[in-house]
Amino acid sequence: MVAALTRLFGAKHVELAEDIVQETLLKAMHEWPYHGVPDVPAAWLHRVARNLAIDRLRRESRGLELLKENAALLRSEWTLSSTVNEMLNAPSIADDQLRMMFACCHPSLPREQQVALALKTLCGFGVPEIARAFVVSEETINKRLYRAREAFRALGSIEFPPPSELAPRLEHVLATIYLLFNEGYNSTSHQHLIREDLIEEALRLCDLLTRNATTDRGEVHALLALMLYHAARSATRIDADGAIVLLREQDRSKWDGELIALADHHLDRAVAGQAMSMYHVEAAIAAVHAHAATFASTDWRAIIGLYDQLLRLNPSPVIQFNRAIAVAQADGSAAGALALEAVKGMEGSHLYHAARGDLLRDQGRVDEARAAYTLAATLTRSPAQNELLRRKQDACG
Amino acid sequence: MSKYMFLFRGGSDMQQASPADQQANMMKWKVWMDDIAAKGKLHGGEPLSYGAGKVLSGRTMKMTDGPFAEGKEIVGGYLIVDAKDINEAAELGKGCPIFENDGSVEVRVVMEM
Known part of the structure; x- marks a missing residue:
């Protein structure tokens, strides 16, 4: 709704759009308890927001520098209400969200501002929630939003990028969505509900992209597939005490078959596209895991092959690291340790030392393993990770 | 480019119509004016x-x-509206929905002093 209103008022007035939505929700909170929740709450909210928008436009249309394309129509009573109606109409709200997505993920904004702005305007998160999601102060988030809005004003319009710029701009949008997802999926430091919200919003935004002809592209389906495979496992990733459950130990019967089937569908669509992206390969890896009956019977050869492909697209230490883990499964811990030795640039990561510890332990080198776990524990602040590492240290005797 | 004024006369009184008819009628006006606005002439x-x-x-x-x-x-x-001459202005006027209700559009040149 903020997205639709922002298009109505112009990118310069994103706060005005937020105000109206706020006012709409306040009205709902005042009226619904007395008059009951309307039959179609969404339609009610839509109607109230529309009327408030019309009031504001009537009062302020002279002063507002509205979007040029609509200025004449919004200034005249002939067309004011039908124009507002049309701009807030349900089918075009999806398009507005897409436009807004591209604007929020504009390359001129730093990533952290992109994410904060996307959560505020596209997902309707409040400042305290965003602050909790990123474990920073509300003041920091306010600052990020303020700077993002300033940059946003400088951009002026919020339109789809022209076809020639679509691919690189889409890459930014996808990267932000994936970041949103990972924030929800990987972080164990915040409350369960916020994590679920972040995952759901990332899936929703990506799904929205697949439903628009312009952005219905292979890499979008690939990212959606990748996130869905992960989401299918999310319930089994953390136990009742909030501790991480490793892939090896997850209860595969509790993986969400419907989400996996949906992921399969999007992976098929992804492969039908022209381009080949990182998300394609990562989704393919996730698919191999999702379809393996047990950890031991996973097709590790296929996974190593996929990591090799991924390394050709992006020779990063994290991918080399993951490949080494797969090598350990396929060829034994000694071969895995050798592959891990070759990885440079992960020495500051607890994951690297934890994995090194696992491989040393499996080779019976318990003292070295314990030292690796201890080092890993100093490198993470996540309580769940620390708990896991402590258990492993204890197991080393 | 000069300015021209359309004066609308007659037609039916929309305030007497049902809300659905009002909305349908306003939509027609919007479509027509949208078109003029898109040409940058509104x-x-x-x-x-x-x-x-x-x-x-x-x-x-x-x-x-x-x-x-x-x-x-x-x-x-x-x-x-903006138009290059009275003929173009009159052409723009032809799309007006008022004709469906028996109204008329008087096209006049805004005088430049």
Whole structure:
């Protein structure tokens, strides 16, 4: 709704759009308890927001520098209400969200501002929630939003990028969505509900992209597939005490078959596209895991092959690291340790030392393993990770 | 480019129509004006209520209550557009939905002083 209103008022007035939505929700909170929740709450909210928008436009249309394309129509009573109606109409709200997505993920904004702005305007998160999601102060988030809005004003319009710029701009949008997802999926430091919200919003935004002809592209389906495979496992990733459950130990019967089937569908669509992206390969890896009956019977050869492909697209230490883990499964811990030795640039990561510890332990080198776990524990602040590492240290005797 | 004014007369009084008809009618006006706006030729204008109105006339500013004319003669609104000549302005006027309700569009040149 903020997205639709922002298009109505112009990118310069994103706060005005937020105000109206706020006012709409306040009205709902005042009226619904007395008059009951309307039959179609969404339609009610839509109607109230529309009327408030019309009031504001009537009062302020002279002063507002509205979007040029609509200025004449919004200034005249002939067309004011039908124009507002049309701009807030349900089918075009999806398009507005897409436009807004591209604007929020504009390359001129730093990533952290992109994410904060996307959560505020596209997902309707409040400042305290965003602050909790990123474990920073509300003041920091306010600052990020303020700077993002300033940059946003400088951009002026919020339109789809022209076809020639679509691919690189889409890459930014996808990267932000994936970041949103990972924030929800990987972080164990915040409350369960916020994590679920972040995952759901990332899936929703990506799904929205697949439903628009312009952005219905292979890499979008690939990212959606990748996130869905992960989401299918999310319930089994953390136990009742909030501790991480490793892939090896997850209860595969509790993986969400419907989400996996949906992921399969999007992976098929992804492969039908022209381009080949990182998300394609990562989704393919996730698919191999999702379809393996047990950890031991996973097709590790296929996974190593996929990591090799991924390394050709992006020779990063994290991918080399993951490949080494797969090598350990396929060829034994000694071969895995050798592959891990070759990885440079992960020495500051607890994951690297934890994995090194696992491989040393499996080779019976318990003292070295314990030292690796201890080092890993100093490198993470996540309580769940620390708990896991402590258990492993204890197991080393 | 000069400015031209459309004066709308007659048509039916939309305030008497059902909300659905009103909305359908306003949508037609919007489609027409959208088209003019898309060409960058729409200046603005407003509809006029068929309800209360006053006419002041003469030295004594004698005040009489509206309506000011019968049916077809009532001015229902105005619109100002840009056009290169009166013919183009008249062409733009042809899309007006008022004709469906038996109204008329008077096209006039805005005088440049």
